[in-house]
Amino acid sequence: MSAPVAIVTGAAAGLGAAIAERLAEDFGTLLLLDIEEAALADTAARLESLGVEVHTARCDVRREGDVKNAFDVAASIGRPAALVNGAGIGVFTPFLEITEDQWDNTFAVNTKGSFLMCREFVSRTEGPAAIVNIASIGARLGGDMLAHYGPSKAAVIEMSHSVARICATRGLRSNTVMPGLILTDMWLRTIKELRRRDAALAGISDTDVFDSFVAQMVPMGRAQTPGDIAEMVAFLLSDKARNVTGQTIAVDGGAVMT
Ligand SMILES: NC(=O)c1ccc[n+]([C@@H]2O[C@H](COP(=O)([O-])OP(=O)(O)OC[C@H]3O[C@@H](n4cnc5c(N)ncnc54)[C@H](O)[C@@H]3O)[C@@H](O)[C@H]2O)c1
Numbered sequence: 001m002s003a004p005v006a007i008v009t010g011a012a013a014g015l016g017a018a019i020a021e022r023l024a025e026d027f028g029t030l031l032l033l034d035i036e037e038a039a040l041a042d043t044a045a046r047l048e049s050l051g052v053e054v055h056t057a058r059c060d061v062r063r064e065g066d067v068k069n070a071f072d073v074a075a076s077i078g079r080p081a082a083l084v085n086g087a088g089i090g091v092f093t094p095f096l097e098i099t100e101d102q103w104d105n106t107f108a109v110n111t112k113g114s115f116l117m118c119r120e121f122v123s124r125t126e127g128p129a130a131i132v133n134i135a136s137i138g139a140r141l142g143g144d145m146l147a148h149y150g151p152s153k154a155a156v157i158e159m160s161h162s163v164a165r166i167c168a169t170r171g172l173r174s175n176t177v178m179p180g181l182i183l184t185d186m187w188l189r190t191i192k193e194l195r196r197r198d199a200a201l202a203g204i205s206d207t208d209v210f211d212s213f214v215a216q217m218v219p220m221g222r223a224q225t226p227g228d229i230a231e232m233v234a235f236l237l238s239d240k241a242r243n244v245t246g247q248t249i250a251v252d253g254g255a256v257m258t
Pocket of ligand 1: 009013033036088179181182184
Protein backbone atom coordinates (compact mmCIF):
# COMPACT_ATOMS: atom_id res chain seq x y z
CA MET A 1 0.00 0.00 0.00
CA SER A 2 1.37 3.43 -0.92
CA ALA A 3 2.40 5.93 1.73
CA PRO A 4 -0.22 8.30 3.17
CA VAL A 5 0.59 11.86 2.07
CA ALA A 6 -0.46 15.01 3.93
CA ILE A 7 -0.97 18.01 1.63
CA VAL A 8 -0.74 21.53 3.07
CA THR A 9 -1.42 24.73 1.12
CA GLY A 10 0.05 28.05 2.24
CA ALA A 11 2.92 26.03 3.72
CA ALA A 12 5.68 28.56 3.03
CA ALA A 13 4.92 30.71 6.05
CA GLY A 14 2.81 31.39 9.12
CA LEU A 15 0.18 28.88 10.14
CA GLY A 16 0.67 26.63 7.10
CA ALA A 17 4.36 26.15 7.90
CA ALA A 18 3.59 25.45 11.57
CA ILE A 19 0.87 22.97 10.61
CA ALA A 20 3.25 21.20 8.25
CA GLU A 21 5.85 20.97 11.01
CA ARG A 22 3.29 19.45 13.41
CA LEU A 23 2.07 16.99 10.75
CA ALA A 24 5.65 15.79 10.28
CA GLU A 25 5.10 13.96 13.59
CA ASP A 26 2.08 12.06 12.23
CA PHE A 27 2.79 11.57 8.51
CA GLY A 28 5.93 10.21 6.89
CA THR A 29 5.36 12.10 3.65
CA LEU A 30 4.34 15.72 3.18
CA LEU A 31 3.48 17.69 0.04
CA LEU A 32 3.84 21.42 0.69
CA LEU A 33 2.23 23.92 -1.69
CA ASP A 34 2.54 27.70 -1.98
CA ILE A 35 3.22 30.47 -4.49
CA GLU A 36 6.32 31.67 -2.59
CA GLU A 37 8.85 29.13 -3.84
CA ALA A 38 11.94 30.36 -1.96
CA ALA A 39 10.18 30.41 1.41
CA LEU A 40 8.57 27.06 0.60
CA ALA A 41 12.01 25.55 -0.04
CA ASP A 42 13.19 26.91 3.34
CA THR A 43 10.24 25.29 5.12
CA ALA A 44 10.86 22.01 3.30
CA ALA A 45 14.56 22.01 4.21
CA ARG A 46 13.72 22.63 7.88
CA LEU A 47 11.24 19.75 7.94
CA GLU A 48 13.53 17.36 6.05
CA SER A 49 16.07 17.87 8.81
CA LEU A 50 13.45 16.37 11.15
CA GLY A 51 13.60 13.15 9.13
CA VAL A 52 10.34 13.40 7.19
CA GLU A 53 10.01 13.01 3.40
CA VAL A 54 9.02 16.41 2.02
CA HIS A 55 7.94 17.32 -1.50
CA THR A 56 7.05 20.79 -2.71
CA ALA A 57 5.21 22.23 -5.68
CA ARG A 58 4.42 25.76 -6.72
CA CYS A 59 0.64 25.94 -6.60
CA ASP A 60 -1.51 29.03 -6.91
CA VAL A 61 -4.72 27.70 -5.38
CA ARG A 62 -6.74 30.10 -7.54
CA ARG A 63 -5.73 28.12 -10.65
CA GLU A 64 -7.38 24.83 -11.49
CA GLY A 65 -4.36 23.74 -13.57
CA ASP A 66 -1.97 24.32 -10.66
CA VAL A 67 -4.24 22.38 -8.32
CA LYS A 68 -4.52 19.41 -10.71
CA ASN A 69 -0.76 19.44 -11.17
CA ALA A 70 -0.25 19.38 -7.39
CA PHE A 71 -2.46 16.30 -7.11
CA ASP A 72 -0.53 14.62 -9.93
CA VAL A 73 2.60 15.18 -7.83
CA ALA A 74 0.77 13.79 -4.77
CA ALA A 75 -0.30 10.68 -6.69
CA SER A 76 3.27 10.08 -7.82
CA ILE A 77 4.55 9.98 -4.22
CA GLY A 78 1.77 8.15 -2.36
CA ARG A 79 -1.88 8.17 -1.36
CA PRO A 80 -3.38 11.57 -0.50
CA ALA A 81 -4.70 10.98 3.02
CA ALA A 82 -4.90 14.48 4.51
CA LEU A 83 -5.49 17.95 3.14
CA VAL A 84 -5.09 21.24 4.98
CA ASN A 85 -6.25 24.34 3.16
CA GLY A 86 -4.09 26.97 4.82
CA ALA A 87 -3.49 29.37 1.93
CA GLY A 88 -5.34 32.60 2.55
CA ILE A 89 -5.20 36.37 2.30
CA GLY A 90 -6.92 39.25 4.04
CA VAL A 91 -6.13 42.80 5.11
CA PHE A 92 -8.42 44.89 7.32
CA THR A 93 -10.22 47.37 5.04
CA PRO A 94 -13.14 49.72 5.78
CA PHE A 95 -16.34 48.56 4.05
CA LEU A 96 -16.63 51.54 1.71
CA GLU A 97 -13.02 51.13 0.57
CA ILE A 98 -13.13 47.46 -0.39
CA THR A 99 -12.54 47.41 -4.14
CA GLU A 100 -14.04 44.99 -6.63
CA ASP A 101 -10.56 43.53 -7.32
CA GLN A 102 -9.90 43.06 -3.60
CA TRP A 103 -13.25 41.31 -3.12
CA ASP A 104 -12.63 39.05 -6.14
CA ASN A 105 -9.07 38.17 -5.13
CA THR A 106 -10.00 37.49 -1.52
CA PHE A 107 -12.70 35.08 -2.64
CA ALA A 108 -10.42 33.61 -5.33
CA VAL A 109 -7.72 32.62 -2.83
CA ASN A 110 -9.75 31.86 0.28
CA THR A 111 -12.96 30.39 -1.13
CA LYS A 112 -12.34 29.20 -4.68
CA GLY A 113 -8.86 27.98 -3.71
CA SER A 114 -10.25 25.86 -0.87
CA PHE A 115 -13.01 24.56 -3.16
CA LEU A 116 -10.63 23.57 -5.96
CA MET A 117 -8.36 21.76 -3.51
CA CYS A 118 -11.28 19.97 -1.82
CA ARG A 119 -12.87 18.96 -5.14
CA GLU A 120 -9.62 17.49 -6.42
CA PHE A 121 -8.97 15.69 -3.12
CA VAL A 122 -12.49 14.25 -3.07
CA SER A 123 -12.26 13.11 -6.71
CA ARG A 124 -8.94 11.32 -6.16
CA THR A 125 -9.14 9.98 -2.61
CA GLU A 126 -10.99 7.13 -1.00
CA GLY A 127 -11.31 7.03 2.78
CA PRO A 128 -9.96 6.90 5.35
CA ALA A 129 -8.90 10.49 4.75
CA ALA A 130 -9.58 13.91 6.21
CA ILE A 131 -9.65 17.57 5.26
CA VAL A 132 -9.17 20.58 7.51
CA ASN A 133 -10.10 23.94 6.06
CA ILE A 134 -8.62 26.99 7.76
CA ALA A 135 -11.31 29.65 8.05
CA SER A 136 -11.21 32.45 10.64
CA ILE A 137 -13.16 33.90 13.54
CA GLY A 138 -13.69 36.72 11.02
CA ALA A 139 -16.37 34.44 9.52
CA ARG A 140 -18.51 34.90 12.63
CA LEU A 141 -17.76 38.44 13.87
CA GLY A 142 -19.36 40.77 11.36
CA GLY A 143 -16.15 42.75 11.73
CA ASP A 144 -16.33 46.32 10.46
CA MET A 145 -13.02 45.91 8.57
CA LEU A 146 -13.71 42.38 7.36
CA ALA A 147 -16.71 42.57 5.01
CA HIS A 148 -14.68 40.89 2.25
CA TYR A 149 -12.57 38.46 4.30
CA GLY A 150 -15.30 37.33 6.71
CA PRO A 151 -17.76 36.23 4.00
CA SER A 152 -14.97 34.51 2.05
CA LYS A 153 -14.27 32.38 5.14
CA ALA A 154 -17.96 31.86 6.01
CA ALA A 155 -18.37 30.35 2.55
CA VAL A 156 -15.48 27.97 3.25
CA ILE A 157 -17.29 26.74 6.37
CA GLU A 158 -20.44 25.94 4.39
CA MET A 159 -18.45 24.33 1.57
CA SER A 160 -16.79 22.14 4.20
CA HIS A 161 -20.25 21.07 5.45
CA SER A 162 -21.12 19.94 1.91
CA VAL A 163 -17.90 17.97 1.57
CA ALA A 164 -18.53 16.34 4.96
CA ARG A 165 -22.00 15.18 3.88
CA ILE A 166 -20.99 14.06 0.40
CA CYS A 167 -18.07 12.02 1.70
CA ALA A 168 -19.38 10.71 5.04
CA THR A 169 -20.19 7.18 3.87
CA ARG A 170 -16.72 6.61 2.48
CA GLY A 171 -14.82 7.62 5.60
CA LEU A 172 -13.59 10.96 4.27
CA ARG A 173 -14.10 13.66 6.91
CA SER A 174 -14.10 17.44 6.48
CA ASN A 175 -13.82 19.96 9.32
CA THR A 176 -12.95 23.62 9.69
CA VAL A 177 -10.72 25.43 12.17
CA MET A 178 -11.29 29.11 12.93
CA PRO A 179 -8.01 30.55 14.21
CA GLY A 180 -8.19 33.57 16.49
CA LEU A 181 -5.35 36.13 16.56
CA ILE A 182 -1.83 35.01 15.63
CA LEU A 183 0.95 37.47 14.86
CA THR A 184 2.00 36.28 11.39
CA ASP A 185 2.86 38.19 8.20
CA MET A 186 -0.88 38.49 7.58
CA TRP A 187 -1.35 40.55 10.76
CA LEU A 188 1.81 42.57 10.02
CA ARG A 189 0.30 43.53 6.65
CA THR A 190 -2.91 44.61 8.37
CA ILE A 191 -0.97 46.68 10.94
CA LYS A 192 0.94 48.36 8.09
CA GLU A 193 -2.38 49.23 6.47
CA LEU A 194 -3.82 50.53 9.76
CA ARG A 195 -0.75 52.77 10.16
CA ARG A 196 -1.40 54.24 6.70
CA ARG A 197 -4.87 55.26 7.86
CA ASP A 198 -4.14 56.30 11.44
CA ALA A 199 -1.20 58.60 12.26
CA ALA A 200 -1.78 57.99 15.99
CA LEU A 201 -0.20 54.55 15.58
CA ALA A 202 3.17 56.07 14.57
CA GLY A 203 4.87 55.71 17.95
CA ILE A 204 3.41 52.30 18.81
CA SER A 205 5.23 49.07 17.99
CA ASP A 206 3.66 46.37 15.81
CA THR A 207 3.51 44.08 18.82
CA ASP A 208 1.70 46.67 20.93
CA VAL A 209 -0.83 47.36 18.15
CA PHE A 210 -1.46 43.63 17.85
CA ASP A 211 -1.70 43.23 21.63
CA SER A 212 -4.35 45.95 21.79
CA PHE A 213 -6.53 43.90 19.41
CA VAL A 214 -5.95 40.83 21.55
CA ALA A 215 -6.97 42.75 24.68
CA GLN A 216 -10.20 43.94 22.99
CA MET A 217 -11.19 40.69 21.33
CA VAL A 218 -9.95 37.70 23.30
CA PRO A 219 -11.68 36.91 26.61
CA MET A 220 -8.71 34.84 27.79
CA GLY A 221 -6.52 37.88 27.20
CA ARG A 222 -3.77 36.21 25.21
CA ALA A 223 -2.88 35.73 21.56
CA GLN A 224 -2.93 32.32 19.95
CA THR A 225 0.22 30.70 18.57
CA PRO A 226 0.76 28.85 15.27
CA GLY A 227 1.33 25.76 17.43
CA ASP A 228 -2.14 26.10 18.99
CA ILE A 229 -3.73 25.96 15.54
CA ALA A 230 -1.45 23.15 14.34
CA GLU A 231 -2.38 20.99 17.35
CA MET A 232 -6.11 21.26 16.59
CA VAL A 233 -5.50 20.50 12.91
CA ALA A 234 -3.44 17.42 13.83
CA PHE A 235 -6.22 16.20 16.12
CA LEU A 236 -8.91 16.64 13.46
CA LEU A 237 -6.81 14.75 10.91
CA SER A 238 -6.08 11.92 13.31
CA ASP A 239 -8.05 8.79 14.03
CA LYS A 240 -8.86 10.25 17.47
CA ALA A 241 -11.35 12.44 15.58
CA ARG A 242 -12.78 9.54 13.56
CA ASN A 243 -16.36 10.48 14.52
CA VAL A 244 -15.91 14.23 13.96
CA THR A 245 -17.02 15.63 10.61
CA GLY A 246 -18.79 18.74 9.38
CA GLN A 247 -17.64 20.69 12.46
CA THR A 248 -16.20 24.17 12.87
CA ILE A 249 -13.91 24.70 15.83
CA ALA A 250 -12.52 28.02 17.02
CA VAL A 251 -9.05 28.15 18.58
CA ASP A 252 -9.30 31.70 19.80
CA GLY A 253 -9.24 32.05 23.58
CA GLY A 254 -13.03 32.41 23.58
CA ALA A 255 -13.38 35.26 21.06
CA VAL A 256 -16.20 33.43 19.27
CA MET A 257 -18.32 31.09 21.35
CA THR A 258 -20.43 28.61 19.39
N1 LIG B 1 -2.88 35.00 11.47
C1 LIG B 1 -4.11 35.04 11.98
O1 LIG B 1 -4.37 35.70 13.00
C2 LIG B 1 -5.23 34.29 11.30
C3 LIG B 1 -6.47 34.31 11.93
C4 LIG B 1 -7.53 33.62 11.34
C5 LIG B 1 -7.33 32.92 10.18
N2 LIG B 1 -6.12 32.92 9.58
C6 LIG B 1 -5.99 32.14 8.35
O2 LIG B 1 -4.91 31.25 8.45
C7 LIG B 1 -4.34 31.01 7.16
C8 LIG B 1 -2.85 31.29 7.22
O3 LIG B 1 -2.67 32.66 7.55
P1 LIG B 1 -1.28 33.25 8.08
O4 LIG B 1 -1.60 34.15 9.18
O5 LIG B 1 -0.32 32.15 8.29
O6 LIG B 1 -0.87 34.13 6.81
P2 LIG B 1 0.52 34.29 6.05
O7 LIG B 1 0.33 35.43 5.14
O8 LIG B 1 1.63 34.30 7.03
O9 LIG B 1 0.63 32.93 5.21
C9 LIG B 1 -0.26 32.66 4.16
C10 LIG B 1 0.45 31.78 3.14
O10 LIG B 1 -0.47 31.55 2.05
C11 LIG B 1 0.25 31.71 0.83
N3 LIG B 1 -0.65 32.09 -0.26
C12 LIG B 1 -1.26 33.28 -0.46
N4 LIG B 1 -1.95 33.27 -1.61
C13 LIG B 1 -1.78 32.02 -2.14
C14 LIG B 1 -2.24 31.40 -3.33
N5 LIG B 1 -3.01 32.05 -4.23
N6 LIG B 1 -1.91 30.11 -3.55
C15 LIG B 1 -1.11 29.44 -2.68
N7 LIG B 1 -0.63 29.99 -1.54
C16 LIG B 1 -0.96 31.28 -1.29
C17 LIG B 1 1.28 32.80 1.13
O11 LIG B 1 2.33 32.80 0.20
C18 LIG B 1 1.70 32.43 2.55
O12 LIG B 1 2.78 31.53 2.53
C19 LIG B 1 -5.09 31.93 6.19
O13 LIG B 1 -6.10 31.19 5.55
C20 LIG B 1 -5.70 32.96 7.11
O14 LIG B 1 -6.86 33.51 6.55
C21 LIG B 1 -5.05 33.59 10.11
